[in-house]
Amino acid sequence: MTQQQIVQEFKTYPKAQKSVIIRQLLRIFEEDLEENPPNEDAPSIEERLRLVKSLAGSLKMENPPMTREQEREIIFEHLSEKYK
Numbered sequence: 001m002t003q004q005q006i007v008q009e010f011k012t013y014p015k016a017q018k019s020v021i022i023r024q025l026l027r028i029f030e031e032d033l034e035e036n037p038p039n040e041d042a043p044s045i046e047e048r049l050r051l052v053k054s055l056a057g058s059l060k061m062e063n064p065p066m067t068r069e070q071e072r073e074i075i076f077e078h079l080s081e082k083y084k
Helices: 003-012 015-035 045-055 068-082
Strands: none
Touching: none
């Protein structure tokens, strides 16, 4: 049964039965979360930010990014060709 079929069938149930089903689904979901707790070995947000900051600038680009003046020049050349 696809997700869409499940939803369509769920819509046909009376409100009382929908409530029971939702409670059961929530209970199952909570049990799944308890069985698979978050990974405690994973680095914290602060550690991740520190790693990202330490890596900033560590990758060298073959061609540095264009300056604003170079961008304007390219745009000007494109527009001048377009509207000749």
